[in-house]
Amino acid sequence: MSIRPWVIVEAPDKRGLRKVVVGSKRVGSAWSLRQLRDMLGDLGYPEDMDMEDPASVCWRGGGSGTWPDRAGRRRTAAALMMAGLLASMALNVVIGWPDAIGALTFAQRISGALFVLSGVVQGAAAITVVDYWGKRQSRNSGAIVLLGVLVALATDSLLLFMWFDEREYTPYLLVFMPAWCWSVWALWLLVRERSWRGMRRPKTFAAGVLATSLLTAVSLAYSTMYQPAAAPMRFILKAEFGTSRADHIRPFLQVPLTLYMKNAGGIPVYIINDDYTVYGRSSEYIDGDDRLEEWRRSLDENRAEDAERYVDRLEFTKISSERLYRPGDWLDVGQEFSLKRVVQIPVNTEFDTINVVLQITYMRKDRGKLDVDQFRRPHRSWDKAEGRYYCPPERCGEELYYHGRVRHNNNLVNVTRKPRYVTAVWSPSERPVYSISSFHFEGQVARSEEERDVGRYGASTAYADSEMSVAELLKSSGIGSG
Incomplete structure (x- = not known):
């Protein structure tokens, strides 16, 4: 021996x-x-x-009875560390996956992919917890766990920062708020233990962490905070009257109306509301010098703001009001749509001119995803079978409601905000209105455009109008010739 x-x-x-x-x-x-x-x-x-x-x-350093291991404390710390990393991993994957596979823009897909990647890093760190709180057979196990915790702290801090911007309740708050507190505790514990000790190149590791953090921060700031204007929206709208014809049976003029729209911008859009209305204008002839006084009186009486020397008491009568496009449908880049209608007016009308006003309200598809199946269905305000959409006609009139959930194309916004809904209201007797807000249709819709979150979703309205004199219509039909 x-x-x-x-x-x-x-x-x-x-x-x-x-x-x-x-x-x-x-x-x-x-x-x-x-x-x-x-x-x-x-x-x-x-x-x-x-x-x-x-x-x-x-x-050495104690006999066979010297075993100062605190197994309960060690296992508790390991369990808490692993649970926090796994929860943060699941949250990051849930946030990033929809953007990584379905976002419309490249920047949003990169943002989603970064969140999925951060989830993978935290999953690897959770596995490494077993070795770090065990026998530490790998020198780098502590550094890997530290990296996972740093990623968790960064992503949870971003979520918390974005939530503070609006401070709205969301179920995800019950996840990322405790997760942020856990990440602060986990970082304190790992720094106290100097978990990076033992690895071969700690400076290289630190430089890699710093570079990755900067890249992630820039990417997330670009896709989340910055709303690019490189692809502005541009709509081409036209509303034009054609050559009128006399009805051979009834004393009416048949006036062709051509309506046209084209998405000439660089982003596909949803059409969330639209309307074209034809008006007949009537007025009284006056011969006076002081038109300023008449103009003021017209404003006081909530009539037209036009100021003409020989025209007073302008009145606009609605002849027809219809829809051009189905709400919830979209226009791709370069796509165009036209519609032809015939407007009928009496031959002996008192109108001086007829006017048409076309308006299209749209939302950019790169900012949000609309639940079109839900939104396309019109709800009639006067129908009691509509349930929560019902509103007595004496109070609301007769309106069509369109209502559906919209999700921002950056899922970070969705998880830090209350759900947003698009509501569009159309009636032949009133101007169309819309809102994008947390309003989920409980009770009457105010026709005044309430709380709106249109900027975040890139919603806007484009207009076109046209006017033609009745005298020209009569002449083109042959009735006014001679």
Whole structure:
């Protein structure tokens, strides 16, 4: 037998783990005497080996009864660390996956992919927790766990920062608020233990973490905070009257009306409301010098703002009001749509001119995704079968309501805000209105455009109008000739 002991058990480290060396080769570490016996048994030592025999075992820094491991505390810390990393991983994947696979723009897809990647990093860190709070067989396990916690702190801080902008309740708040508190605790614990110690190139690791953080911050700031204007919206709208014809049976003029729209911008759009209305204008002839006074009186009486020297008391009568496009349908880039209608007016009309006003309200598809199946269905305000959409005609008139959920194309906005809905109201007797807000249609819709979140979703309205004199219509039909 050699004079040198076969087994050397080193002094416990600060966690209570004792390194075991057989001859000159390290064979592992043990938290307890039982683990030591199991380890030596695997190496062929007898189960009843006398641990107190100095010829067999050399104890350094304490004898066979010195095992200062706090197993309960260590396992609790490991469990909390792993649970936090897994929860943060799930949150990041839930946020990033819809954008990574379905966002319209490249920047939004990159943002989603970064969140999915951060979830993968946290998943790897959660697996490494077992080694770091165990026997630390890998030098880099502490650094990997630290990286996962830093990623969790960064993403949770971003979510919290965005939530503070509006401070609206969302179920995700119950996840990322505790997750942020956990990440602060986890970072404090890892820094206190200097978890990066033991890795071969700590400076390279730190530089990589810094570069990744900057890249992620720039990408998220670009896709979340910055709303690019590189592809502005441009609509081409036309509303034109054609050559009129006299009805051979009834005393009416048939006036052709051509309506046209084209998405000439660089982004597809949803049409959320539209309307074209034909008016007949009538007026009284006056011969006076002071038209300013008449103009003021017209404003006071809530009539037209036109100021003409020989025209007073302008009145506009609605002849017809219809829809051009189905709400919820979209126009792709370059897509155009036209519609032809015939407007009928009496031959002996008192109108001086007829006017048409066309308006289209749209929402950019790169800013939001509309639930078109829900939004396309019109709800009649006068029908009691519509349930929550019903409003007595004496109070609301007769209106069509369109209502549907809209989700921002950056899922970070969706999880830090209350749900948003698009509501469009159309009536032949009133101008069309719309809103994009958290309003979820409980009760009457105010015709005044209430709380609106149109800027975030790129909603806007385009207009076109046209006017033609009745005298010209009569002449073109042959009635006014001669």
